[in-house]
Amino acid sequence: MRIALHKTCLSTLVAVVLLAVIAPADAEQAEALYQAECAACHGETRLGGIGPALLPGNLSRLTPEAAEAVIRHGRPASQMPAFGETLDDAAIATLAEWIYRPPVVEPRWTQQDILASQVVAHPDGSLPDVPLFDADPLNLFIVVETGDHHASLLDGDTFERIHRFETRYALHGGPKYTPDGRHVFFGSRDGWITKYDIYNMEVVAEVRAGINMRNIAVSADGRYVMAANYLPHSLVLFDAHNLDLMKVYPVVGEDGESSRVSAVYAAPPRGSFIAALKDLEEVWEIPWPLPTEPVVSTGHMATPLEKRRGHDTPNFQVRRIPVPDYLDDFFFDLEYDHVIGASRGGQGGMVVNLDSGEKVADLPLEGMPHLGSGITWEHEGRRVMATPHLTRAAVSIIDMTDWTVIKTLETDGPGFFMRSHANSPYVWVDVFFGPNRDRVHIIDKASLEIVETLIPAPGKTAAHVEFDRYGEKLLLSVWEEEGAVIVYDGDTLEEEQRIPMSKPSGKYNVWNKTRYEEGTSH
Template structure:
C-alpha cells in the first residue's frame, strides 16, 4: 500500500450557503438543491457534473450559463430546464453559481482517496492496440472544448480513430507516458483521468483538488503531479493506477500558503518544477534515480528544493537541457532567468507586459540557440539569444498572440493573433530571417489558433476555434490546405512523438 502523507486536515463538510432572497424573487439555493445538487454536489464541488464555483467557471460567460441551464448541453448529461424553470429562475440560478460560497471549501486526503476509481488495473488490458495505424508515435489527441470531447487521430491518414467524452474544462494539455500508450488529462475542477490509447478505455480517475491548474507526468512515466489553486497543494500520484503518494502543502518559509500556477516535468533532472502564485519562490521536487522498478515510493524518497525569487513568477520556459528556467515576473516586471543547478537567478530579460513563456519555442540561428515567445497583451514576438540572454529582436505582429509552434524540420514558426480584432489571422515566420513571410486567414471572422506538427514536421494541424469549427490539415512547407475535419471548437492538439520527445518546436 502506498502511504499518503502530509494530510491537509479533517473534512469540514461544507454546506451550500443560502443567499438572502427578496419576497417574490426566485430562491436559487432552493432551485439548486432541487434540480442541480444530484449531479453537481450539495456543496457545488461537483459530482457527475462539474464544480459550479466561480473560479472553476472562469471560461464560462454569464450568457452562456443561462443558455446551458435553459437549453442543456448537447452530447452531455446536462438536460434542458426550460420546461421546469421560468426565465427569472434560470437567471437567478445563473447569477448564483458565479457567487463565491460563504466558506471556502476544503479537499483533503480523505476526499482524494474517496474519489479514486480504478476501472482497469494497470497491466490488465491487452498490450496490442485495438486499431491499426502505420505509426503509433504519430497519433494526435485533439481537445474539443465545444462539447467536452477528445478525438484521437491518425497523423498519417488524418482519420479519426475514436472520439470520447472528457471531464469539464480540461486544462493544461494532456500528458503522455514515454511510450505514448497512456495519456493523462487534468480538468479545471480537479479530476485526473488516465486513458489507455491502445484499448480506448479510461483506466483510472481521481480528484486531486477543487480548482486545479494542470498536471505533469514524470519522464519515466512513474509519477503524476497535480497543481492546485484550491486547496494550496501539490498532489503526487503513482501513475499506474493513480494511487495517492503524498499531498504537499504549499507553504513559504514564513508560513504563508500559495496557489500553484503550474507544474512541469523536468526530464533530465528527475524532478517536477512548480510555479507558485503567492510565494516568491520556485520549487523543484526531485526523486532518486536509483529507485528500482516495482519499488513503492515513499515520501522520504522525494526532496524539495526552494529557489528564492525577487518577484512572484506566473509562467515558465525551460532550455532544452532543463538547466535554465525563465519565469515571467508578476505585473510586467520582466523575465528572470534561473540556473537550477546553482539554484539562483543569473540574468534578467527585458520583457514588458505579459509574455506567454509557456508557449515559447527554440531553434538554431547562425550557430546559436534562440528562444521566441509571444505576448498576450501586445502584438509582438520576442526573440532572445540563449547563450547570453540578450535580445535579438522583436517581431511585430497584428495583435497579441497565445500559441507558438514549430518543428526542427520546418523552416517556419507559426504564431496566432488570438486576442483582439485580428484573431482570424495566423502568422508564418521564417526562422532564419525572423520576418513574417505569410499571414493566413483561413476563415474570416473565426479564430485561427494552435498549430501542431506531425512527428516529421511535414504536415500540421490548425484549429478554427468555433463551436461549428474544424481542423485544418496543411502542408508545412507549401502552406497548402490538404484536408479539413468538422469539430466542436477544437482547441489544443498534441502529437505523441513531439510531446514525448520534447521536440524543440513544441512547448513543454
Template sequence: MNLRTAVTTLLTGGLWGLAMVALPVTAESPDPHMLYNQHCSACHGVGRLGGIGPALLPENLSRLKPDAARDVIRDGRPATQMPAFGALLDDDEVAALAEWIHEPPEEEPTWTDDDIRASHVVDHPYGSLPDEPVFEVEDLKNLFIVVETGDHHVSLLDGDTFERIERFPSRYALHGGPKYTPDGRYVYFGSRDGWITKYDIYNLEVTAEVRAGINMRNIAVSADGRYVMAANYLPHTLVLFDARNLELIATLPVEAENGETSRVSAVYTAPPRNSFVAALKDIPEIWEIRWPEQRAEGDEPLVGDFALHRMAAPDYMDDFFFDQSYRYLVGASRGDGGGGVVFDMDAEETIAELPLEGMPHLGAGTTWELDGRRVMAIPHIDKGLVSVFDMSDWSLITHIETDGPGFFMRSHENSPYVWVDVFFGPNHDRIHVIDKQTLKIAETLTPEPGKTAAHVEFDRDGETLLLSIWDDDGALLRIDAETLEELDRMPMKKPSGKYNVWNKTQYEEGTSH
C-alpha cells in the same frame, strides 16, 4: 467511455447552458449570490469552487483586490476566457459581486486525502488490458490527441492519414494539456475541477480516474512514466499519484517557511533533472520535487524517496519557460508588467533580466538554431509582438510586430517556419508564419474569415501540421508545412489543443513541454 464520465459531461454541459440564460435582475438592491448563479457559476463553479475558471474564494484572491476585481468583472481579462460583463451588469452589481467573492463562504471548502481516495475509481487495473492496439496504423508515435472544448470531447487521430480513430467524451474543461507516458501508450487528462483521467490509447478505454482537488491547474507525468503530479489552486497543494492506477501517494501542502500558503500555477516534468518543478502563484519560491539521485543536503523529505528543494525566486514567478537542458528557467509573473528573469536552477541565482513588459506567454515559447546560436521566441498576450532573444547571453535580438496579441506559438526542428496566432483582438482570424532565419513574417493566413485561428501542432516529421478553427462550428485543418496549402479539414466542435505523441514524448524543440 464509461457511463460515469459520460453522465458527468452531460450534467456539466447542462449547467453551462442553464447558467448562460439571461434572467432579469433587480438593480436597486443587487443580490450577489443570485448574480453569481446567473452569470458566473457556469465557469467558476457552484459554491465558487472553480470550474473552467478559477475558484473565487478569499484564499484564491490574495493578489486580486476588490477594486481590481471590479475591473476584471466589468472589462474581462486578457489571456483567459473571462469575458466583459460591463454591458450586462451596472456599477452597483459589479461592486456587489467584487465584494462578495472576497467574503469567506459559509462553509470552508476542503479536499482531503480521504476525499481523494473516495473519488478514486479503477475500471481496468494496470496490466489487465491487451498490450497490442485494437486498431491498425502505420506509426503509433504519429498519433494526435485533439481536445474539443465545444462539447467536451477528445479525438484520437492517425497523423499519417488524418483519419479519426476514436472520439470520446471527456471531463468538463480540460486544462493544461494531456500528458503521455514515455512509450506513448497512455495519456492523462486534467480538468479544471480537479479530475485526472487515465486513458489507454491502445485499447481505447478509460482505465482510472481520481479527483485531486477542487480547482486544478495542470498535471505532469514523470520522465520514467511512474508518477503523476497534480498542481492545485484549491486547496493549496501538490498531489502525487502512482501512474499505474492513479492511487494516491502523498499530498504536499504548498507553504512557505513562514506558513504562508500558495496556489500552484503549474507543475512541469524536468526530464534531465529527473524531477518535477512547480510554479507558485503567491510565494516567491521555485519548488523542485526530487528523486533520490538528485537529493542534496537541506532538502525536505516528503514521502518514500522524494524530497522537496526550495529555491528563493527574485519575485513571484507563475509562468515558466525552460531551455532544453532544463537548467535555465525563464520566469515571469503574469500580469504585473515586471518583465522576465532567467534563473539558473543549478546555481540558484538570477543571471539575466529580460525586457518583457506586459504579459508574455512564456509557456508558449519556442527555440531554434539561428546562425549557430540558439534563440528563444515568446509571444505577448497584451500586445502584437513576438520577442526573440539570444540564449547565449540572453540579449534581445528583435521584436517582431504582429497583427495583434497572440497566445500560441509552435514550430518543429524540420520546419523553416514558426507559427503564431493573433488570438486576442479584432484580427483573431489571422495566423502568422515567421521565417526562422530572417525573423520576418513570411505569410499571414486567414483560414476562415471571422473565426479564430489558433494552436498549431506538427506531425512527427514536421511535414504537415494541424491548425484549429476555434469555434463551435469549427474545424481542424491539415496543412502542408512547406507550401502552407490546406490539404484537408475535419469539422469539429471548437477544437483547441492538439498533441502529437512523438513531439510530446521526445520533447521536440518546437512543441511546448
C-alpha cells in the same frame, strides 16, 4: 488569477449578492437562477469549473479595487469580458465585494476525499498490449474538443479519426503521455485526473486531486503523476499505474503563508518535477527516483544522473528555490539549467539558474509574455527563444547565450500559441486576441521575418498549431463551436484537408510530447 464570469451569469450574480439580506423565498429563487445560469461556469458552490473558483482564498493577490477594474475592463487571456458599459459603479462594487465573501461552508478537499474519489476500471492491468488499430503509435494525435467535452484520436499519417470519446468537463493544461505512447493522462479544471489507454481506447483509472486544478505533469519514465492545485493550495503526487495517492504537499512558505500552484512541469534531464507558485516568491523542485544504472545520454540533453550530481535532495522531497519575484509562467532552456519566468502582474521576465537559485538576467518583455508557449531553434549558430505576448501585438526573439532581445516582430494582434518543429523552416504564431483573431503569422527561422499571413476561416479564431512527428504536416484549429482542424503541408503552407470538430482547443502529437521535440511546448 483569472476571473472568468460569463455575461449570461451577470444578472444571477447580482441576485446572489442579495442572498444575505433578502427573504428566504427570494433567496431560493436567486439560488435556482444561479444554478441555471452560472453553475456550469463556476461550479454549484463557487468552487470553479471552466472559470476559476470565486473564493477569497483564490483572490489573495488581487485587491478589491483591482477586482473592480477587472470586472469593469475585462482581463486578457481569459473569458472575462468587460462590463464597464453595461454596469454602473455601484453594481461593479457589489460584485467585487461578493466574490470576497467566504462561502457558507468552507470548501475542503482532504486526503480522504482524494482516496474516496479513486476509480480503477482495470486493476489487474489485463487489457491487451497490442493496439486495436493499425497506425504508428508514436505519430498519433489527441485533439481536445472543448465545445462538447470530447477528444479525438487521429492517425498522424493519414489524419483519419480512429476514435472519439467523452472527457471530463473543462480539460486544462494539455494531456500528458507515457513514454511508450500507450497511456495519456487528462487533467480537468475541477480536479479530475483521467488515465486513458490509447491502445484499447478505454479509461483505466480516475481520481480527483483537488477542487480547482491547474495542470498535471508526468515523470519522464511514466511512473508518477503530479497535480498542481489552486484549491486547495497543494501539489499531489500519484503512482501512475492506477493513480494511487502517494503524497499531498501543502504549499506553504517558511513564514506560514500558503500559495496557489500556477503549474507543475516535468524536467526530464533533472529527473524532477518543477512547480511554479502563484503567491510565494519560490520555485519548488521535487525529484523522482532515478535508475540505479547510468542512463545513456541522447541528443543534447544531459541525463538525470548527470544533472542531479551535486544535489542530495532525497526522492520526492521539496527543494525550495527562492526567486526575486513571483514566477507563475515558465519556460525552460533545453538542458533545464535555467527557468525563464514572468509574473502575470509584473513587467518583463527573469532568468533563474535552477542549480544555484541565482537570477542571471532580466528580460525587458512588456505586454505579458506568454512564456509557456515559447519555443527555441538554432539561428546563426546560437540558440534563440521566441514568445508571443498576451497584451501586446508582438513576438519577442531572445538570444539565449546572453539573454538579450535581438528582435521584436510586430504582429496583427496579441498572440497565445507558437509552434514549430526541428525539421521545419517556419514558426507559426496565432493572433488569438482582438479583431484579427482569424489570422496566423508564419515566421522564417533564418530571416526572423514574417513571410506569410494566413486567414484559414475569415472571422473565426485560428489558433494552436501542432506538427506530426516528422515535421512534414501540421494541424491548426478553427477554434469555434462548429470548428475544424486543418491539415497543412509544412513546407508549401498549402491546405490539404479539413476535419470538422467542436471547438478543437489543442492537438498533441505523441512523438513531439514524449521526445520533447524542438518547437513544441513542454
